[in-house]
Amino acid sequence: MKIKHHLSDELLMAYAAAELPEAFSLVIASHLSMCDECRARSMAFDALGGAVMEDHAVEMSEGSLAACLDRIDTLPQANARALRRSQGIVPAPLLDYLGGSLDQVKWRPLGLGVRQAILRTSDKGASARLLYIPGGAAVPDHGHRGLELTLVLQGAFRDETDRFGPGDVEVADSSVEHTPIAEEGAACICLAATQGALRFNALLPRLAQPFFRI
C-alpha cells in the first residue's frame, strides 16, 4: 500500500494527548493501523508524553506504597488478550463500531448510488460515518464548519486538491469546498469524521440534511 497523504504532527500530538473527539481518534487509529510511517511517528509522540510526565513530580501521600503493595497481592496478572487485528479492508479499531464486519453495516442512500452509515460515538465533538461511493459517482459538493478527516479504505477518489487512495487521509478545514468523485472501477469506501454539520451548496441536499444527519 503506497500511502501518500499522512497525518499532521498537530493531529498526532493531540491524539497522543487524548484530546480529540472520539470520531477523530477513530479515523487516526484506523490510519495508524494501515500506515507504518505514521504509526512510528505516533509512538514518538507517546514518548514525548512520557518525557513530559518525567519532568514533574508530586509526592505521594504517606503509606501509599504500602497500600498499593497490599492491593497488588489480591490482583491476578491480566490475561494476555487476543491480538486485535484488521480484517480485510476494515482496520481493527473500526471493527468495534461495525458490529464485527462490513456486512453488518446498515447503509442509507444519499442519492445517485452514494450511501452512508453514521457510526455511534459517545461525544458530540465530531461525528463519524462510513461512505460508499460507486465508481464514477460524486459525493454532493459540500463545505463544513470545522475540520473533516476522510480516510480511504477501498478504491480511490479525487477532488479539487488531489487523488486519495487506500490508506490516504484527507484533512480539510472549513475553507475547503470540495466535490470528491470516486474513480471508475470498484466502489470507494471511506471513513470520515466531521466537526460540526456539513454544509451543502445545492438546495436539495440542504433540505435533506436534517434527515440524513450528514
Place this chain on the structure above:
Amino acid sequence: MMLDATQTEKPDAPFALRPYGAGDRQDLRRKGNVRVTSDAEQPDWAAQVYLVRDRQDKAAFAALFRHFAPRVKAFLMKSGASEALAEECAQDVMATLWQKAHLFDAERASVATWVFTIARNRRIDALRKSRRPEPEDLPWGPEPERDQAEALEVQQETDRLGEALAQLPVKQRALIERAYYGDLSHSEIAAETGLPLGTIKSRIRLALERLRHQMDVKAPQR
C-alpha cells in the same frame, strides 16, 4: 478544539526510532532543570519491570512506584484532577503496571512511555474525556530472545528526547507540556496569553522543529 487543516505534510522522521550508536553522553546531562532532581544514573527501569513480570518482585515494584507514582500524580493534577483523585489514579496506574507487566516490551517503548500510556487511559476515565480508539495491535516479536541492543537504543532515544525537551526555551516547553496536560484548549491559551490562535499553533510547530533539530544534533553518527 484547536486543530487546523494544513494540507497533508510530508511526515518528518520520528523523534525516536532513529539509528543510534554508542556515544559519550556525559555532556548532555540536563542543565538548569531544577524541577526534578534527576539522579546521576537512572536505574534500568525495564529490568525492574521484567523482575515484576518474572518473579512478582516487590522490591522492584517499590522502586518503580517511588519513581513513577509521583510523576503520574503530577501529570494528573496538571491535567485538572484534584490531589485526592490524582493520588487514587496514580495508585491504579501502578497496580495496572503490576498486572500488565507481561505486556511491556522494552524494544518498543521505554518504561516512562509505557507508564504515560497507562496514565493517559486512566485520565480518560477519571476526567470523563472522549473515548480514544487504539490502533491495531502490533504483532509480538520472537518471544524468548529479547534483543538487548534494541531495548537499549529505545531507552537512549527516550533519554535524549527528555534532554532535548529540557533544553527547549521555557515558553516553548510550556506549550508542549500544556498540549499533553490538555488542561487548556488552544483557544483558552490564546485568551490567557493574548496571542492569536494561529501564533500558538505555529509556536508549537516551531517547538517541535526545535526538538527534532536537537535530537539530530545529539544523535552520534554511527
